[in-house]
Amino acid sequence: MALHPDRLFPVEPGPRGIARRLYAEIARLPIVSPHGHTDPRWYAEDEAFPDPATLFVKPDHYIFRMLYSQGVTLEELGIQRRDGAPVEADPRRIWRLFAKHWFLFRGTPTRLWLEHSLADLFGIAERLGPENADAVFDRISEQLARPEFRPRALYERFGIEAIATTDSALDDLRWHDRIRASGWKGRVLPTYRPDAVVDPDFAGFPENVSAFVRGAGLDAVTWPNYLEAHRVKRAFFRRRGATASDHGHPSARTADLDQAAAARLFDTVRDGGGSAEERELFRAQMLTEMARMSREDGLVMQIHPGAVRNHNPALFAAFGRDMGADIPSATDYVRALKPMLDLVGNDPRLTIVLFTLDETAYSRELAPLAGHYPALRLGPPWWFFDSPDGMMRFRELATETAGFYNTVGFNDDTRAYLSIPARHDVARRIDCAYLARLVAEHRLDEDEALELAQDLAYGLPKRAYRL
Amino acid sequence: MALHPDRLFPVEPGPRGIARRLYAEIARLPIVSPHGHTDPRWYAEDEAFPDPATLFVKPDHYIFRMLYSQGVTLEELGIQRRDGAPVEADPRRIWRLFAKHWFLFRGTPTRLWLEHSLADLFGIAERLGPENADAVFDRISEQLARPEFRPRALYERFGIEAIATTDSALDDLRWHDRIRASGWKGRVLPTYRPDAVVDPDFAGFPENVSAFVRGAGLDAVTWPNYLEAHRVKRAFFRRRGATASDHGHPSARTADLDQAAAARLFDTVRDGGGSAEERELFRAQMLTEMARMSREDGLVMQIHPGAVRNHNPALFAAFGRDMGADIPSATDYVRALKPMLDLVGNDPRLTIVLFTLDETAYSRELAPLAGHYPALRLGPPWWFFDSPDGMMRFRELATETAGFYNTVGFNDDTRAYLSIPARHDVARRIDCAYLARLVAEHRLDEDEALELAQDLAYGLPKRAYRL
Amino acid sequence: MALHPDRLFPVEPGPRGIARRLYAEIARLPIVSPHGHTDPRWYAEDEAFPDPATLFVKPDHYIFRMLYSQGVTLEELGIQRRDGAPVEADPRRIWRLFAKHWFLFRGTPTRLWLEHSLADLFGIAERLGPENADAVFDRISEQLARPEFRPRALYERFGIEAIATTDSALDDLRWHDRIRASGWKGRVLPTYRPDAVVDPDFAGFPENVSAFVRGAGLDAVTWPNYLEAHRVKRAFFRRRGATASDHGHPSARTADLDQAAAARLFDTVRDGGGSAEERELFRAQMLTEMARMSREDGLVMQIHPGAVRNHNPALFAAFGRDMGADIPSATDYVRALKPMLDLVGNDPRLTIVLFTLDETAYSRELAPLAGHYPALRLGPPWWFFDSPDGMMRFRELATETAGFYNTVGFNDDTRAYLSIPARHDVARRIDCAYLARLVAEHRLDEDEALELAQDLAYGLPKRAYRL
Known part of the structure; x- marks a missing residue:
C-alpha cells in the first residue's frame, strides 16, 4: 500500500479539493512538538538506533497490546521480564512474529504511522507480511546504520523546530545539559513531570520525596520545604528551557485546602501512609499547588487524567x-x-491544557469549560484517540462550543521517534479534512480555513506552549 | 461571506439535491416558537431597539463567554457589575472590540446566526472585522431607527405564528396583558417557570414563597396552600394563553413522597433551611407535583436539567x-x-418534553424512554447543542429508537430576537440534510421525507405544544 | 418503497462502488447466527406460522413499544394481559392498527427489517399503510399457509448454516432433542442462559434453585452442589451442541469472593433473602464462577449488561x-x-464476548479492554443499537483501538424469525460501507477490505463461537 497523496481527505471531490489546497500550504510547516516522550539521551549521544524490532515493536505499547490481545505473549516479543526469566532475544524472530500479525492493525492508526515511516524514511512501499518480513528487516537494518538515520539528522530531516521531552521531577536533566553543551542547534526542552513526588501511590514515593527535598538543599521533609523543593526544581527545569509541566492523575480531582490542613495531609501520606481517599486528596491538592506555581513561574500546566493504570x-x-x-x-x-478553577481559572496569564480519555467530556464538559475560563485550553485527542476518527470527533464535538482558539494544536505524545512526522501528518490531514467540510458546507470561507490550518499546525502550539 | 443558498446541506450532489428540494418546500413555513426568552415588553411597547452592541453583544452569553475565554473582560464589553463600578459605556467601542475578536467564532453557531441576521435583515454581506466595524455599526444603527425594525414589524417579517416567552411564577404578566389589550394580532404567550418558588437554592426563595402564596389570596404558608397557589397561578397563566410550563433543575431527579412527608419537607425548606439533599429532594418532589397538575390543566411540561449553574x-x-x-x-x-413516570408516564393526555446537556443520554436513555412512555417527548438539542453538528447528532442518535414523532420540532430558546429566523433556518436545513441522507441511502422515500420536513418544521411543535 | 440494491451504501460514487463490490462477494455467504431467541419448537414441529399480526406485531417489542409511545394500548394490539381480561383477538384488526401507524417507524431499523421481509419473502414491494393493510394481510396469510413458509424450509431458504437459541438453565431441551431425533440436517444449538438460577431477583428464584440442584441428581441445596449442578447442566447443554452461555445482568459487576464467603452469600440469598447489595454481589460472583467453568468446558461466555428491566x-x-x-x-x-479479569482475563483459551447498551463504553472502555485482554472480544451493537447508524458508530468508535479481530461479527439476537435475513443483510451492508470508506480514504487496500468483509460476515462468528 503506497502512501496515497489524498489519504485521510474527504471522499467527495468538492471538499477533497479544498482539503488538498489547504494541506498543500501546511504540509511542510515545521514540527512543533510540545509534549512527548522521546529520550533526551538520543539527541545527546546521537548514536544509531538498533534493529527494527527494538525500534518499532518492543517499545510501542500500541503494538504489543494488540498482539497480546490475540494470544501472542510478551515474552515472544522480547519484552524484559522483571524476574529476569529469558525472553526472545532475536530481533529478527520478533520482527517476523510482528509481520505475521500485521493484519491485526487494519483500521488502526498504528497501521498509518508505520506505513508512513516505512515508505517515507526507508522507501518501503510494500505491505508488511510474513512473506517480506525478512527483506524489510534487512532493508531497515541497513539504513539504520547510516549517518542520516542518527537522531540529530532525523531531527533536521523531520523539520522539527522544537521538541519537548517528559522528565521526572527527580531527573538531573544531564542529557539536556549535554545537548546544550554540544553546541547542536536542535531545540530539545524538558517538561516537569512530578508524578514520582506528588502521587503517594507511585512506587518509592516516601524515598522519592525525601530525595526531592534534600536535592533542593533543604533538610526537614516538611510541607513548606516540599513546596519549596518544587519551586527550586521548576526553576531548574525552566533554566534548561522547560515551558510546561505535566500531570498524569487517576482523576481530574483538585482541592484547595488551607495550608495547615495541606501540611497535615502531607504528614499523613509522606511516609506511605494515608487512606486511598487521603492519597487521592493529596494528588488533588498538588494539582492546585502546581497551578499556583504556574501562575508565578509561567509553566504551562498539562493535566492528563482518567487512566486506570496497571x-x-x-x-x-x-x-x-x-x-x-x-x-x-x-x-x-x-x-x-x-x-x-475557583482559585486560578480567571487568570488569563495562566494556561492549563486539559486532556481526556473520556470522549463524552468533549462536548459536555471540556468545550464549555474551555469556552469560558481564560486559563483553560483543550489539548488534542490523546492516546487511544490520537487517530483519524478520534481527531475528527474531537473537532466535531468541541468546535461549536469552544471554537478553534481554545485548542492548542497537536501533541504527538510519543516515544516512537520515527513516527513523529507520520503523526503530525495525520493531524494536519484531519484538520484540513474537517475545515474542508466547513468550507464546503459554506460555514467558513476558504481564506479563513487556510489561516486556521496554519494556526492549528503551527501557530497555536507555539503560542499555547510559549515556544 | 455571503449567505450561500446551499449552506449546511450535504456536500454530495445527490443528497444535496434532495435537501434543496425538501428545504424549498419548508423554508417559508411560519415560525412556531414554543420556548424562548424574548422580552414580552418589546412586543407591548414596540419601541426601537438600541444600538448594535446592546442588541447583539451585551445580552448574548454565547458571545461574551467566548470573548471572556480569550482574555476580554466583561467590563470591556459593557456588562453591568453588581457593585456599580464603571464599565465600558460606549456601544461603538464595545462593537469594535467584538469585531476585532469575531474570528474566534469560526466554526460556531454564533457565526451562522449573526451572519444570517446581518445579511438578511441589514443587507450586510461582508465578513465582520476590525476594518469594517465602524461602517457595520453605523449601518445597523441607522436601520434600527426605522419603523420596520420595531419588534412587531419584525414579528411579521419573521413570519412568526406564535411565540412563547418564559415568565417567573411571580410575574404579573403585565406586558402580556398590554399586548393583548393593544389589539395587535401577534400571538405572544407566557410560559409558567416556577424556579423562584420551587428551588430552595434560588435567591430569595423564602420571600418568594411567601409572596407567591399571598399573591394567590391565601394566608398561611402551608404545603396545601403552596400547592393551591401553583394551581391558581397556572390558571392565571393559562388564561393569558400559556400552554406550557418550564423547569430548569440541576438534575432530572423526581420524587413521589406521600403528602404528609412532602408537607414536612416543605416546612423544612420554606424558610431557607434544609440540607443540600433535602433541597434537592424538594425540587424532585415539585417536578412530580407539576406533572400531576399538568395532567389536570393540560400545560405541557418542559424539563431542562443538568446545568451546573454559576x-x-x-x-x-x-x-x-x-x-x-x-x-x-x-x-x-x-x-x-x-x-x-411511575405516576404519570403512561398517560397519553400528558406531554412532558425532556431536554439534555448530556448528549450521551440521547441514545442510551432519552430515545428509549420517549420510545416507550406515552407521556414523554424529546425536546430539540439545547443550548451548547443548538448547532448544526449538535442537531445532526441528535437525529442520528435518537431517531433509530424513538423515531421522529416522539420529538417536538425546534425551540429557538433565545433572547436574541433578531437571531430567531436564523436559528429556525439552521434547524430546518439540518433536518433536511438528515432526511436527504436517509433518502439517498434508500432508507426513506422522498415523499415521506417531505412530509417529515414539514412536520419537524411546523406540525410537530404546534401539536406537541398545543398551539 | 422497493428494496433498492444500493440501500445503506455510502452516497458518494467512489465508496459506493467499493461497497457494491465488497457486498457482491459476501451477500450470499451462509448465515451464522450464534445468538438469538427463536423458538426451538418451531424447528422441531415445523408447523406453519399463523397470521401476520401474530407473526410480525404481537411478539415484537420494537414494534409495540413505538405504538405504545404514541398512545396505542397493548390491549388493542392483542397482547395478553396477566389478569386474563379480554384483549383484541382479531389479527386483521391488529394488523390494520399497525398499518395505520406504520409511518411512525420512518428512520428506524424496524422499517428496514419489515420491508425487507415483505419484499423478499412475500413479494410485497408497496409501502404499508391503511389503504393496503387488508390486501397485504391477505397476501401474507395466503403464503404463510404454503409449505415453503414452514420453519425448516425457511431455514434452508435463508441460507442458515447454524443458529443458536437461548435456553433457560432449567430447560430440558426437549425441542432440541426432537430436532436432532428428526434427522433434519439443520443445525440448531442451545445456549446456556442461567438467569433464573443465578439472579436472586428473578421470579421464583428459590424454587428455581431447588429444582435446579435436584435436577442434577443432588440432594442438599448447598453452594458446592449448586455449582456442581451448573457443571452438570452445562455438560447437558454441550452434549446437545451448545457452544456458549449467555448472561443478562443489570450491571457488568463481577466478584471473586473466596469460596467460604461465596457459600455464605449463597446461603443468604438462596431462599429469597439478602439485601439489594447482597443480591447484586451474588450475581457478580456468579459471573466469575461461570467464567471459571467456561475456562474448563470451553463454553463461550456472553455478557449482556446494563438494562434497567421492567x-x-x-x-x-x-x-x-x-x-x-x-x-x-x-x-x-x-x-x-x-x-x-484478574482471574481469567489473560487466558487465550477462554472467550468472553462483551455487549453494551451504553455506547459511551465503546471507545472509552470496551475497545481498550478487548484490545488488551486475550480472553475478551466485543459483541456487535445490541438491541437499540442493532441499526444502521448504531452499527456504523460501533465500527467508528471501536476499530481504531481494538481492530476488527477483537470483534465477533454479527448477532441477530431476535425472536422474529422472518427478519433474520434482513438483519444480517443490514449488518453486511454497513460493514461494507464502513470498509469502503476506509478504502476510499486510502487507509486500507481493497483486497484487505474484502478479506475483512468475509471475516466479519462469516469467519469471525464461526471462530469466536466455535461453530
Whole structure:
C-alpha cells in the first residue's frame, strides 16, 4: 500500500479539493512538538538506533497490546521480564512474529504511522507480511546504520523546530545539559513531570520525596520545604528551557485546602501512609499547588487524567508498568476542577491544557469549560484517540462550543521517534479534512480555513506552549 | 461571506439535491416558537431597539463567554457589575472590540446566526472585522431607527405564528396583558417557570414563597396552600394563553413522597433551611407535583436539567447569573425520572418534553424512554447543542429508537430576537440534510421525507405544544 | 418503497462502488447466527406460522413499544394481559392498527427489517399503510399457509448454516432433542442462559434453585452442589451442541469472593433473602464462577449488561416482562469486570464476548479492554443499537483501538424469525460501507477490505463461537 497523496481527505471531490489546497500550504510547516516522550539521551549521544524490532515493536505499547490481545505473549516479543526469566532475544524472530500479525492493525492508526515511516524514511512501499518480513528487516537494518538515520539528522530531516521531552521531577536533566553543551542547534526542552513526588501511590514515593527535598538543599521533609523543593526544581527545569509541566492523575480531582490542613495531609501520606481517599486528596491538592506555581513561574500546566493504570495485575507483576494494560474510565471535570478553577481559572496569564480519555467530556464538559475560563485550553485527542476518527470527533464535538482558539494544536505524545512526522501528518490531514467540510458546507470561507490550518499546525502550539 | 443558498446541506450532489428540494418546500413555513426568552415588553411597547452592541453583544452569553475565554473582560464589553463600578459605556467601542475578536467564532453557531441576521435583515454581506466595524455599526444603527425594525414589524417579517416567552411564577404578566389589550394580532404567550418558588437554592426563595402564596389570596404558608397557589397561578397563566410550563433543575431527579412527608419537607425548606439533599429532594418532589397538575390543566411540561449553574464564583460575585459560566454535567434520566413516570408516564393526555446537556443520554436513555412512555417527548438539542453538528447528532442518535414523532420540532430558546429566523433556518436545513441522507441511502422515500420536513418544521411543535 | 440494491451504501460514487463490490462477494455467504431467541419448537414441529399480526406485531417489542409511545394500548394490539381480561383477538384488526401507524417507524431499523421481509419473502414491494393493510394481510396469510413458509424450509431458504437459541438453565431441551431425533440436517444449538438460577431477583428464584440442584441428581441445596449442578447442566447443554452461555445482568459487576464467603452469600440469598447489595454481589460472583467453568468446558461466555428491566411497574403488573419497558443505563466495565479479569482475563483459551447498551463504553472502555485482554472480544451493537447508524458508530468508535479481530461479527439476537435475513443483510451492508470508506480514504487496500468483509460476515462468528 503506497502512501496515497489524498489519504485521510474527504471522499467527495468538492471538499477533497479544498482539503488538498489547504494541506498543500501546511504540509511542510515545521514540527512543533510540545509534549512527548522521546529520550533526551538520543539527541545527546546521537548514536544509531538498533534493529527494527527494538525500534518499532518492543517499545510501542500500541503494538504489543494488540498482539497480546490475540494470544501472542510478551515474552515472544522480547519484552524484559522483571524476574529476569529469558525472553526472545532475536530481533529478527520478533520482527517476523510482528509481520505475521500485521493484519491485526487494519483500521488502526498504528497501521498509518508505520506505513508512513516505512515508505517515507526507508522507501518501503510494500505491505508488511510474513512473506517480506525478512527483506524489510534487512532493508531497515541497513539504513539504520547510516549517518542520516542518527537522531540529530532525523531531527533536521523531520523539520522539527522544537521538541519537548517528559522528565521526572527527580531527573538531573544531564542529557539536556549535554545537548546544550554540544553546541547542536536542535531545540530539545524538558517538561516537569512530578508524578514520582506528588502521587503517594507511585512506587518509592516516601524515598522519592525525601530525595526531592534534600536535592533542593533543604533538610526537614516538611510541607513548606516540599513546596519549596518544587519551586527550586521548576526553576531548574525552566533554566534548561522547560515551558510546561505535566500531570498524569487517576482523576481530574483538585482541592484547595488551607495550608495547615495541606501540611497535615502531607504528614499523613509522606511516609506511605494515608487512606486511598487521603492519597487521592493529596494528588488533588498538588494539582492546585502546581497551578499556583504556574501562575508565578509561567509553566504551562498539562493535566492528563482518567487512566486506570496497571489494570492487569498478573501482567504488572511480570513486566511492570506501561505494558498496554492502562484502561480509560469515566472522568468528571466539572466538579473535579472547580476548587482549582475557583482559585486560578480567571487568570488569563495562566494556561492549563486539559486532556481526556473520556470522549463524552468533549462536548459536555471540556468545550464549555474551555469556552469560558481564560486559563483553560483543550489539548488534542490523546492516546487511544490520537487517530483519524478520534481527531475528527474531537473537532466535531468541541468546535461549536469552544471554537478553534481554545485548542492548542497537536501533541504527538510519543516515544516512537520515527513516527513523529507520520503523526503530525495525520493531524494536519484531519484538520484540513474537517475545515474542508466547513468550507464546503459554506460555514467558513476558504481564506479563513487556510489561516486556521496554519494556526492549528503551527501557530497555536507555539503560542499555547510559549515556544 | 455571503449567505450561500446551499449552506449546511450535504456536500454530495445527490443528497444535496434532495435537501434543496425538501428545504424549498419548508423554508417559508411560519415560525412556531414554543420556548424562548424574548422580552414580552418589546412586543407591548414596540419601541426601537438600541444600538448594535446592546442588541447583539451585551445580552448574548454565547458571545461574551467566548470573548471572556480569550482574555476580554466583561467590563470591556459593557456588562453591568453588581457593585456599580464603571464599565465600558460606549456601544461603538464595545462593537469594535467584538469585531476585532469575531474570528474566534469560526466554526460556531454564533457565526451562522449573526451572519444570517446581518445579511438578511441589514443587507450586510461582508465578513465582520476590525476594518469594517465602524461602517457595520453605523449601518445597523441607522436601520434600527426605522419603523420596520420595531419588534412587531419584525414579528411579521419573521413570519412568526406564535411565540412563547418564559415568565417567573411571580410575574404579573403585565406586558402580556398590554399586548393583548393593544389589539395587535401577534400571538405572544407566557410560559409558567416556577424556579423562584420551587428551588430552595434560588435567591430569595423564602420571600418568594411567601409572596407567591399571598399573591394567590391565601394566608398561611402551608404545603396545601403552596400547592393551591401553583394551581391558581397556572390558571392565571393559562388564561393569558400559556400552554406550557418550564423547569430548569440541576438534575432530572423526581420524587413521589406521600403528602404528609412532602408537607414536612416543605416546612423544612420554606424558610431557607434544609440540607443540600433535602433541597434537592424538594425540587424532585415539585417536578412530580407539576406533572400531576399538568395532567389536570393540560400545560405541557418542559424539563431542562443538568446545568451546573454559576460555576465561577468570582464572576458570579461580580456580575450575577447567566454570565456564560453554566457548565453541563453528566445527567441520569432512567432512575431520576422513575418516581414521576411511575405516576404519570403512561398517560397519553400528558406531554412532558425532556431536554439534555448530556448528549450521551440521547441514545442510551432519552430515545428509549420517549420510545416507550406515552407521556414523554424529546425536546430539540439545547443550548451548547443548538448547532448544526449538535442537531445532526441528535437525529442520528435518537431517531433509530424513538423515531421522529416522539420529538417536538425546534425551540429557538433565545433572547436574541433578531437571531430567531436564523436559528429556525439552521434547524430546518439540518433536518433536511438528515432526511436527504436517509433518502439517498434508500432508507426513506422522498415523499415521506417531505412530509417529515414539514412536520419537524411546523406540525410537530404546534401539536406537541398545543398551539 | 422497493428494496433498492444500493440501500445503506455510502452516497458518494467512489465508496459506493467499493461497497457494491465488497457486498457482491459476501451477500450470499451462509448465515451464522450464534445468538438469538427463536423458538426451538418451531424447528422441531415445523408447523406453519399463523397470521401476520401474530407473526410480525404481537411478539415484537420494537414494534409495540413505538405504538405504545404514541398512545396505542397493548390491549388493542392483542397482547395478553396477566389478569386474563379480554384483549383484541382479531389479527386483521391488529394488523390494520399497525398499518395505520406504520409511518411512525420512518428512520428506524424496524422499517428496514419489515420491508425487507415483505419484499423478499412475500413479494410485497408497496409501502404499508391503511389503504393496503387488508390486501397485504391477505397476501401474507395466503403464503404463510404454503409449505415453503414452514420453519425448516425457511431455514434452508435463508441460507442458515447454524443458529443458536437461548435456553433457560432449567430447560430440558426437549425441542432440541426432537430436532436432532428428526434427522433434519439443520443445525440448531442451545445456549446456556442461567438467569433464573443465578439472579436472586428473578421470579421464583428459590424454587428455581431447588429444582435446579435436584435436577442434577443432588440432594442438599448447598453452594458446592449448586455449582456442581451448573457443571452438570452445562455438560447437558454441550452434549446437545451448545457452544456458549449467555448472561443478562443489570450491571457488568463481577466478584471473586473466596469460596467460604461465596457459600455464605449463597446461603443468604438462596431462599429469597439478602439485601439489594447482597443480591447484586451474588450475581457478580456468579459471573466469575461461570467464567471459571467456561475456562474448563470451553463454553463461550456472553455478557449482556446494563438494562434497567421492567422500568414501568404499571405495565409490568398488567402484562409482565419484555413489554418494551427495559431502558439502558450508564454501565461501567473497567472496574466492574476487574475481579473476573484478574482471574481469567489473560487466558487465550477462554472467550468472553462483551455487549453494551451504553455506547459511551465503546471507545472509552470496551475497545481498550478487548484490545488488551486475550480472553475478551466485543459483541456487535445490541438491541437499540442493532441499526444502521448504531452499527456504523460501533465500527467508528471501536476499530481504531481494538481492530476488527477483537470483534465477533454479527448477532441477530431476535425472536422474529422472518427478519433474520434482513438483519444480517443490514449488518453486511454497513460493514461494507464502513470498509469502503476506509478504502476510499486510502487507509486500507481493497483486497484487505474484502478479506475483512468475509471475516466479519462469516469467519469471525464461526471462530469466536466455535461453530
